[in-house]
Structures are given as structure tokens and as C-alpha cells.
Amino acid sequence: MLIKQISIFVQNKSGRLAEITRLLGEKGVNILALSIADTTDFGILRLIVSNPDAAEQAISEYGLTAKVTEVIGVAVPHVPGGLASALAILNDKGISIEYMYAFVTKSEGDAMVILKVDDNFTAMKVLSENGIKLLTPEDVASI
Amino acid sequence: MWNKEVETLPRDKMEEIQLERLKDTVKRVYENVPFYRNRLDEAGVSPDNIKSLDDIRRIPFTVKDDLRENYPFGMFAAPMKDIVRIHASSGTTGKPTTVGYTKADLELWSECVARIIAMAGGTCEDIAQIAFGYGLFTGAFGLHYGLEKIGAAVIPMSSGNTEKQIMIMKDYQSTILVSTPSYAMHMVEVMEELGVKKSELNLKIGLFGAEGSTEEMRAQLEKRWGILATENYGMSELIGPGVSGECVHKTGMHINEDYFIPEIIDPDTGEVLKDGETGELVITTIGKQGIPLLRYRTKDITYLIKEPCPCGRTTTRMAKIQGRSDDMLIIRGVNVFPSQVESVLLGIEHISPHYQLIVEREGFIDKLKVVVELEDSSLLESFAQLEKLEETIKHKLHTVLGLSAKVELAEPRTIERFTGKAKRVIDLRK
Structure with a gap:
């Protein structure tokens, strides 16, 4: 009964979050829950989405460092x-x-x-x- | 002038001394350094073949890699019982380039540095504050012994602890500052922040070296400190500081030619260039015993000046260093090769083999930032692990470079890829 979460490594650069969420939106992935933790250089974006498999594929194809955890x-x-x-x-x-x-x-x-x-x-x-x-x-x- | 006789020698007399010492040096290394015997045999040159100064061109070049391959003491031309001091500079793989001095070498070194101090106007009346780091680095000890030789009062402060530097400078009324130009810039900023006025100090002369600087920087240093800022040149392989230095006219650095023969070559072809043409500086040491080097390629780009100098010295001068013929960076006086950084990064998991070095000047302090791509997603569950990765990289870089660098993790494929020669360095200091 575990739920799949996607963790994405994000550099602290303006526009990064906008870009990632846009990418998911284009793939018809709905974000249900999210958290972001950051240092001065980078952050980890954690997402619970409507269809994790499609999201994971889209993110990997895009070339981001991402991981699925339960x-x-x-x-x-x-x-x-x-x-x-x-x-x-x-x-x-x-x-x-x-x-x-x-x-x-x-x-x-x-x-x-x-x-x-x-x-x-x-x-x-x-x-x-x-x-x-x-x-x-x-x-x-x-x- | 510290040694008027030598420093104003007519050209023919200087060349006589040079030829004599060149012959001795070639003989010395041929007999005592297997590396040189092989090298000279291969080139078909025996010590007897050196009959004129032009014959120096028959001798093959020596490069930094030769010292590395003979690490640590393979290039020494004197037995260890005669070596009394060892210094080193950073090497390309973490192994330092190691040099040794005999008693006579230390004497020669002090003599060369004393001349440079006197050129800049230093005397036995001076109080000299040395803000170079003491240690394996030759800078501090070189100036230290030279200053003692001319009879100045030496304050061996070492580098760092800037507020204390300012306090001592004010309380002791130091008249000479020895440091890198960038540290001198940082110090003057701190001085101004502390509300100390230059009129409260007694500083007159800056002896700056260990890294290059621009005329704009010199102008700033002179204005803000209210001093004469002079530059001097050297490197540990050659002896340390003391190869050349500026006199008060600041018309190029007078080379101590009775101990160092300068040549300028085309870095690509190795061809010797005419006087006044810009190329790579090659130096043959002709007085040192511990580790004499024949035609050592400094990788520093400059040109030679033979016109008379108003100071009366007849020695050849070299212009301010214009650049490097390799990719070495000088950051806060420390030599850094991108290949050193690479060797560290390739040994670390979770990151890609691509990296970028960004050198910036914050205020007047050089900062090195190393950007690496995080490739492995297994660390994403824990911030602590990612931060530990940054710390590990930082620590390993510090061990190899002897310099602290900021490490920044970047997303994969965000660092530019190159098909030809990679441009991994972004130097924002210029």
C-alpha cells in the first residue's frame, strides 16, 4: 500500500521549477502533493503525482536526476x-x-x-x- | 645597488661569466644526474661541446613533467649530505615538484633576493612584514633570508589573520610589505574597514610576487596604500623568488643574469625568438648546485628588454608576465592545474566526469568554484548525503590543491561539452 514518490535534483536557478512543472503538465501529469527542500545551491523536489510512471519517464527523458521511492x-x-x-x-x-x-x-x-x-x-x-x-x-x- | 659590480657589468663581461658558469653547470648535471646524462647523450651533446653561449640551443628543454617523473629527488645534482633545505610547489597530480638547496644555494638565493629588495629601495633601515605563507612554498623563506641579508628587520607574519596584520603594521610601523598583490588588495580593504588611515602607517614599499597582476591593480595598490608597488618574479623550480625584480623605475624586471640565463621561445615550435618578441620564458640556472635546471620551460609568456634602464643596471629585463602557455591557474598564489581537479573528481562516485572551474575575484580575493554534475540519483533521499558528497569533494580538492574551493552540484548535462580541446576554466578575474 505504499505510494510512489518522485524525487528530483534541482539546481537553484530561476525558472527551474516552472520548467519541470510545465513538462509534467504537458504530459498530463497532475501534481497531488509536493515538497521542496533547498540549500543555497540546489534543492530536492519531491512529488506525488496522478500517474507516477508517466512522470518518471518524462523526467528521465528530459535528463534530470530523479528517483522513485516508496x-x-x-x-x-x-x-x-x-x-x-x-x-x-x-x-x-x-x-x-x-x-x-x-x-x-x-x-x-x-x-x-x-x-x-x-x-x-x-x-x-x-x-x-x-x-x-x-x-x-x-x-x-x-x- | 646591492651588488653594483655585477648589476652594471658590461655585456661582454656578463657573457664571460655566463659561459663559464654554463659550462660548469652542464658538467655538473652530466656527472651527477642520470636523467641529464641520458638526455644530453640522446641529443649528442657532451659538456665539452659547450664553447659559446649560443651552444645552449643544442641542449634539450627541461619541463615540469621531468621533475615529476624524477620525484622526489631524482633531479638533485648534490648528495643529500650537502642538501640543507627542501622546498616544493604544487604539481599536476598531487605530487609536489620538489627542490633542494645546498648551503651555497641558500647563500646565492639570499644574494639574488637582496638585490631585488635593494632595487625596490629596501635598506637595512627597513622593517619588513612578510605576509607570504611559510612552509614548503619558497616565497616567504626567499624574501625572509634576502631581507635579513640586507639587514632589514623581518617580521615573519605569514599569510592570513588580516586584522592582526594591520595591527602589527601600524604598531611596528612596518615599511615594507611582502605579499601577493591580491592579498595586499584584500589587506588594504580590511584596513579601510577597520578605519585605519594610511597616514597612521609607515608603509613605503610593496614587494609583490608569486602571482601576476595588472598595471591597474598596481595603480590601485599604490594609491590606497600610499606606497611604491614593485613586482618580482621567480618559481620554486628555478630557486623561488629572486630570479628577477623591478627597480623603482618599474620598466620591467631585472634578471639576475649571472645566475639565470633567459631565453624566449615559441611555445609551439621551441624555436628561440629574437629580443623583444613575445613567447615562453626559458631559464637555465647557472649557479645552483642542489637542482640545476637546463633550459627550463617556465610556461610563462613574456618578452625580454635589453634597452638601458635609467637606474644604471645593465641586466636584461623581462616584461610583466602576459599569460601562460599551459592551462595553469594561479589562485591566491597557489598553482592550480585543471588536471589536478580532474584527477580528484574522477575518483569520486555519484558525479559525472564533466566539470567546470570558475575563478572569480570577490573584492580582491580569488575564489575557486568547482561545478560538478550529480549523475546518480541514489543520494536523493537524503539531503545529508548530498551535503556529505559536497564536503567529500571539497576535502579531497583541498588535499590535492592546498586551496579551499567551493563545490557546486549541478544537474546532469548542464556543463558544456566539447568536441575539441575542452574549455573547463572560466576565469572571471580579467
Whole structure:
């Protein structure tokens, strides 16, 4: 039930993000969630998209350094403390989060969050045991 | 004049001395350096064949690679028991070009440097602040011994710690500054930032070397410091500083011709050019014992000036260095070859073999930036790993170059590709 994420190495040059998003748009790829972290020289753009395979192909053909990784998507109640309860479960099991970011859109009362953790399998197990809804690729694609 | 007799010798007398010493030098290396014996045998030249100064043209050139291939001591013409000092400069593969001095060489070196200091107006009354780095680099020690020889008071500051340099300069009332021109520029900026006025100092003479500079830079140095800025020339293979230097008239650098025979050649054909024509400087050392070099190709582009100088010295002068016949860069006084950078980068995973060197001048300090392409996507999950990659490259470059460089990761195929000779260097200093 993991979700495919695409990480792209981006130089800090004006117009780079515009160019990459334009490229995806032309291929009919919809961006569902994104995060960008940067230093002064470069950044890593992480994307969850409607059709990851098409996106990966387009980006590789374009010649960017990119990688597909599997991450966990969770739906948490869109109320104060909603995310905290999910994170507490992971923390109790000693699973650390490398990075996380939220979806651009939300569905019926739930907020959707992407988590990158050091142990996908255990994280998924404890989250579902504790009643946290995990997103499937189909859930994501239907957004 | 430090040595009026030698520095004003009539041409015929100078040539007599040169021929005598050239013969001795050829004999010395033929007998003591297997490399030279083979080289001269192959060229069909024996020491007895050197009968006039023109016979020097029969001798094959020596190049930096010859020193590298005979690393570390294969070119020495004196036994280690007679060597009292070893210096080195950066080489193209991380192995430094190593040179050795006998006691007599150190004496000769001090003599040559003393003449250059006196040419620029230095005397025993002076207080000289040496802001060259002490170490394997010949610059600091060369000036140090020369200044002591003329009786100046030497302050061995070494390079760096600029605020302290200014404090010492003000408190000790230093009259001579020894440094690279670019560091002198940086120092004067710091001085101005600190609110120290040049009138609070007592600086009179700048002895600048180890890297080239322009007349515009000299004009700035003279104005902002309120000094006479002179330039001198040398390289560790030849002896260090002391090969040539400017007198107060600044009409080219007077060569210490009784120890160094200059020639100018066409760098492509090796043909000796006429006086006044611009080409590569070739020097034969004719006094050194530790590591004499025959017709050493300096790769520096200049021309010789034989017209009389108003100072009265009769020695041949060389013009300011106009450029290099190879791709060597001089950054903050340190020699950098793109091939050194390449050797480092090729040994590192995750990046492509393409790179670009960008040399910039920020304020008056040279900065080297190395741009490499990130090719491998396996590091993309972690910022820490990417930053570690940058750090690793930086560290390895520093080990090989002896210089800190900024490393920038770029996207694949963003560095220009070349089908012919690659232009990997962008020098924005000019």
C-alpha cells in the first residue's frame, strides 16, 4: 500500500521549477502533493503525482536526476491533534520520520499526509493497528 | 645597488661569466644526474661541446613533467649530505615538484633576493612584514633570508589573520610589505574597514610576487596604500623568488643574469625568438648546485628588454608576465592545474566526469568554484548525503590543491561539452 514518490535534483536557478512543472503538465501529469527542500545551491523536489510512471519517464527523458521511492500516505482526521495522534503512534514504536509533507487537496474531512520513515513495514503495521487510515495508490490517483 | 659590480657589468663581461658558469653547470648535471646524462647523450651533446653561449640551443628543454617523473629527488645534482633545505610547489597530480638547496644555494638565493629588495629601495633601515605563507612554498623563506641579508628587520607574519596584520603594521610601523598583490588588495580593504588611515602607517614599499597582476591593480595598490608597488618574479623550480625584480623605475624586471640565463621561445615550435618578441620564458640556472635546471620551460609568456634602464643596471629585463602557455591557474598564489581537479573528481562516485572551474575575484580575493554534475540519483533521499558528497569533494580538492574551493552540484548535462580541446576554466578575474 505504499505510494510512489518522485524525487528530483534541482539546481537553484530561476525558472527551474516552472520548467519541470510545465513538462509534467504537458504530459498530463497532475501534481497531488509536493515538497521542496533547498540549500543555497540546489534543492530536492519531491512529488506525488496522478500517474507516477508517466512522470518518471518524462523526467528521465528530459535528463534530470530523479528517483522513485516508496512512501506512506495516511489520512488523519482534519481536527486539532489529528496528525499528532498518528505521529505519536510512530514515536512510541521508535520509528523516525525522515521528512513529511501534506497534500495539496483534502478529501471528506480527512487531511492527507505523506510520511517518509526509516521502516516502512513496521510503520504501516502500527498505524493500521491503531486505526489510522492508510492511503492506497488508488486513493491517491482518485484525488 | 646591492651588488653594483655585477648589476652594471658590461655585456661582454656578463657573457664571460655566463659561459663559464654554463659550462660548469652542464658538467655538473652530466656527472651527477642520470636523467641529464641520458638526455644530453640522446641529443649528442657532451659538456665539452659547450664553447659559446649560443651552444645552449643544442641542449634539450627541461619541463615540469621531468621533475615529476624524477620525484622526489631524482633531479638533485648534490648528495643529500650537502642538501640543507627542501622546498616544493604544487604539481599536476598531487605530487609536489620538489627542490633542494645546498648551503651555497641558500647563500646565492639570499644574494639574488637582496638585490631585488635593494632595487625596490629596501635598506637595512627597513622593517619588513612578510605576509607570504611559510612552509614548503619558497616565497616567504626567499624574501625572509634576502631581507635579513640586507639587514632589514623581518617580521615573519605569514599569510592570513588580516586584522592582526594591520595591527602589527601600524604598531611596528612596518615599511615594507611582502605579499601577493591580491592579498595586499584584500589587506588594504580590511584596513579601510577597520578605519585605519594610511597616514597612521609607515608603509613605503610593496614587494609583490608569486602571482601576476595588472598595471591597474598596481595603480590601485599604490594609491590606497600610499606606497611604491614593485613586482618580482621567480618559481620554486628555478630557486623561488629572486630570479628577477623591478627597480623603482618599474620598466620591467631585472634578471639576475649571472645566475639565470633567459631565453624566449615559441611555445609551439621551441624555436628561440629574437629580443623583444613575445613567447615562453626559458631559464637555465647557472649557479645552483642542489637542482640545476637546463633550459627550463617556465610556461610563462613574456618578452625580454635589453634597452638601458635609467637606474644604471645593465641586466636584461623581462616584461610583466602576459599569460601562460599551459592551462595553469594561479589562485591566491597557489598553482592550480585543471588536471589536478580532474584527477580528484574522477575518483569520486555519484558525479559525472564533466566539470567546470570558475575563478572569480570577490573584492580582491580569488575564489575557486568547482561545478560538478550529480549523475546518480541514489543520494536523493537524503539531503545529508548530498551535503556529505559536497564536503567529500571539497576535502579531497583541498588535499590535492592546498586551496579551499567551493563545490557546486549541478544537474546532469548542464556543463558544456566539447568536441575539441575542452574549455573547463572560466576565469572571471580579467
